[in-house]
Amino acid sequence: MHNIKLSEGLNRENSEKICNWTNKYGEKFLKQWAGPALVFPLTVEEINKLHHLYSIFLSDEFVGVIQKIKVEEGNVHIGRFFINPERTGAGIGGCTLSEFIKMIFSDLSINSISLAVLSDNEKARRLYEKHGFEVYETVNGLQKKYTMRKTRDY
Numbered sequence: 057m058h059n060i061k062l063s064e065g066l067n068r069e070n071s072e073k074i075c076n077w078t079n080k081y082g083e084k085f086l087k088q089w090a091g092p093a094l095v096f097p098l099t100v101e102e103i104n105k106l107h108h109l110y111s112i113f114l115s116d117e118f119v120g121v122i123q124k125i126k127v128e129e130g131n132v133h134i135g136r137f138f139i140n141p142e143r144t145g146a147g148i149g150g151c152t153l154s155e156f157i158k159m160i161f162s163d164l165s166i167n168s169i170s171l172a173v174l175s176d177n178e179k180a181r182r183l184y185e186k187h188g189f190e191v192y193e194t195v196n197g198l199q200k201k202y203t204m205r206k207t208r209d210y
Contacts (some may be wrong), residue, residue, distance in 0.1 A: 057058055058151040061113040062122070062159060070111055070118045071100040077118050077140050088177055089138040106136065112152050119143050130167040132160050132204075137171075137180075161208055168207045175200040 074097045077112035078086050094102045103109075107112040120139040124132055134156065139149050153175055155174075171189065173181050181202065191203040 059115045060151045060155050062110045064110055066109045068116050071103045090136050132166055133170045168205050170205045172201050172203050
């Protein structure tokens with residue numbers, strides 16, 4: 057188990073890291089983790105438009121972000137989950153998702169968590185399924201995506 061800490065907000069230095077990591081991998085990579093909300097090349101100003109971002113730390117090392125996009129009717133929609141590409145594959149994403157789920161469900165008024173994942177992002181979809189998310193809607197648009205939901209375990 058990794059020593060994952062979540063902290064609400066994102067400082068300028070870490071925003072710049074997100075921009076560097078993202079811009080190195082290109083526009084398709086940005087769309088995969090951020091959807092259409094952000095424009096390539098990614099800038100600190102673009103990131104600053106996002107609200108309710110949580111910085112992800114592995115011990116004291118900044119490794120990524122995750123966002124509570126909206127809260128309504130007992131559901132928190134999450135997204136923009138991004139781990140430094142050079143740190144993926146080591147279980148950081150799974151540990152982060154577990155911690156974020158625990159944090160969200162610590163609010164007893166929240167009954168479910170939802171998210172959207174692009175159909176070609178199989179790795180992310182498997183991660184979400186492993187943590188109890190199930191596909192409840194398929195959206196066919198410019199790019200096919202799945203909306204997934206996890207309900208509180210009572």
